[in-house]
Amino acid sequence: MPVRTGKSNTTTLMEFVLLGFSDIPHLQWMIFGIFLFLYFTILMCNSIIILITKTDPALQTPMYFFLSNFSVLEICYVTATMPRMLMDLCTQKGTISFYACATQMCFVLLLGGTECLLLTVMAYDRYVAICNPLQYPVVMSHKVCIQLVAASWVSGIPVEIGQTYQIFSLPFCGSNKINHFFCDIPPLLNLACGDTFVNEMAVYVVAVLFVMVPFILISASYGKIISNILKMSSARGRAKAFSTCSSHLTVVVLFYGTATIITYLRPEASHSAETDKVLSLFYTIVTPMFNPMIYSLRNKDVIMALRKLLGK
Template identity: 80%
Template sequence: MMEFILLGFSDIPRLQWILFGIFLLLYLTILICNSTIILITQTDPALQTPMYFFLSNFSFVEICYATVTVPRMLMDFCTKKGNISLYACSTQMCFVLLLGSTECLLLTAMAYDRYVAVYNPLHYPVVMSHKVCMQLVAASWVSGIPVEIGQTYEIFSLPFCGSNRINHFFCDIPPVLKLACGDTFVNEMAVYVVAVVFVMVPFILISVSYGKIISNILKLSSARGRAKAFSTCSSHLIVVVLFYGTASITYLRPTSNQSEGTGKLLSLFYTILIPALNPIIYTLRNKDITTALRKLLSYEHKAKI
């Protein structure tokens, strides 16, 4: 088999163009909002701190994550075909997994940054130096490469001798494994192991970090200081819960128990909706970013005048 067919949302033909418009709008929101965060965190002097350095990298990952899946889905809406070659399908899966693991590790690095800032503020500039931040970001990008390439290779080494119709809008592990012939037990176990390493372990580390952060914040005597510390951390915590919740349900459930409709809905959350919501969450909950955004908008307004 040299080609698959992505069915996408072909089971609801009456809503094709409505869904096309919604997903196009969400994709443009992801591009514009995350690019704006990257711009203001790179140009505003007040945002030249480790926290916003990680945030700009996180926004870049979100753009890449959505770009791997959404343009292809929009094209399928227009062509109404969904044909994708074996190599294109494996490449898409590999990038989705790689960017997903990078996002998990970046969220862990961001939690560690907040832990040091709240728990050890006096040594924060030394512990979270620019060199350390660069190393953490590089490790987040590089760590998953050999694992995800190997996992993708093992999946697409399986024989596909039945149907070539993938009931999904991109090449994800659960729907592709359902099309494989023979025993996929080893591949499913590999999926669980990778999910534990890149999803559950980072989530546990983030939970431990925030447990210590919250206990330390509650010890602060100033109500204003507690409110500021909570507002700084709450945005990141909301993003962690949204992303890890959907990702863990998708990759830690047995493949045979996953309904195709539920799988598509969960995938929509972590590939499109969450990347679109993240900039809004960080903007609404962070006074530094809202201030920088107002300065940028007022500068552009004055430039036009």
């Protein structure tokens, strides 16, 4: 709904239309059913992880404290996009108000940044556990763990609110159709009028701070971890050390490989609306669905806790 200003001929959009999967109308209900199933699967699997890490005595360690928080984050992350997408598939309208769009973008950016930081904290936890095992109880005390998690959740709030405000301060005076299933930065910048160079540079700066820097820290941590593991004389010790890290490393590769680097750090000229939509499905839906499975299937402690829970 465009509103014309009194002193000029420009118009300001008061609502957008999320196109989503409107290009395949004959498959709308099938897609709705698939995504509804995936949403409940994500909620159930991550809730189980939270439950067992809170109740099982064997899982009262920093690693599982971080895993529990990571599952909470995944539930929040997927809830920021999927309910809205399911409603749009059901109603086949896709209209979203200006402020609702801004709110959704802010939460998606904030939770995405938190995920990058929390993955970094989890990598640091594994680094201390394997490279400095004698100092681990002191370095990763419960107080420190809470501080690290709180910092991961809070650090991005002012930055992402500022970035959202900056983008939604742009004039949107043309089409109001967003070729996406949620309010994301690239499709919104495509709708903005005038020069968006400053906004694009701001996106890259924030991406470097919240994506590339954590990725470099994670890579450095695992470089040290792998070097330390290879120096172990016991084959059993090496296998155990690798098993405690492999799940987290798989999640890191899955999240970074399909999402942030490809979506936000590739050249603007290579952006494609359809490609962005497919990639977004990976990091907003597929990754949160597979994460609890990855941690469950590759972790003996989690499997034992699940068996106890099912036994009860």
